[in-house]
Amino acid sequence: MECSQVKENLIGFLDDELSPDQRYEFENHLCSCQACTALLSGVRGVYYRIGKERESEPNPFAGTRILQHIESELAARGNSDRPHPGWSLQPLWIAFSLMIAIVIGYSIGKQGNLNEKTSTANPRSVETLRSDLFISDFVDEDKTFFINH
């Protein structure tokens, strides 16, 4: 077996996928080739690292953390999905407020109309008021000036 063939079959050798004849030739070549032996050693060190990775275990408390995360996530969603108790009455509150506003508006408007009617309806009462308050009739001072001078 040549060096090029050894390079072609490095991982096949490490995975034990070579036929018995190929394996024999492969190992025979290694006995006489230091470069291929070194290369195989380097590749083996990296490739067999896969086995070590498989042995590595997660944190033993990882499961508890996952479960806590699930529960807190679902609880948070439950709270955000559930409507506020007052929210169900919201349309009623809006309708009630509107009705109150309409009633107040109507009564204010009605009060204004009544005032207007009373102010124009009875001129005599104005005269009475003026006299009660000692309000004299308007006097044109310019005219009185000319009359006096």
Place this chain on the structure above:
Amino acid sequence: MSDPELIEGILRRDRNAFQYLVDTYQKQVIKTANYFIGNMEDAEDLSQEIFMEIIDSLARFKQSSALSTWIYRITVNRSLNVVKKNRRNGIFTRIERLAGPKDENRSYPQGKLPVTEPVLEEGENRKLLYDAISRLSENQRVAFVLHKFDDLPYKEIALIMGVSLSSVESLIHRAKKNLQKRLIHHFSDYSKN
């Protein structure tokens, strides 16, 4: 607890079902995520999201395959997304972190091959391994990792990936050849220094 019982329990939001799901699948999920991401702590964090996705999408699981196969599929997809995101963000250098800074001063006498075997530190071997795997195409990487790390049979890998059995064989074969090429290239360069 059988798969249908477990599914029913989770859909009912039964705490015992959640507990059973996590107890049964946590190792599978975390370890597989770690094989793709290359960092156990990140894999543990990601597993929380993976389990939430499992719970959220369980109602859509048609039970045409085993629950574990379906969980593998979600784990692989989520892990690949994280790898892509890390690459996009330019923080894929976590692999560098595994072994620390590369020893640039390591050298052999000029013009001589190392007659002794190149002794690399474990961290450096790990970095090399994950670096070589990360350069495989996505399909080759998934097939290779599920086969060599998770030790899954070709048939289950085909179900997880949604490809034929022969495709899986071909993907793993090509993945090994590419990995071999990259490692030979690395150690050839190494021996030239």
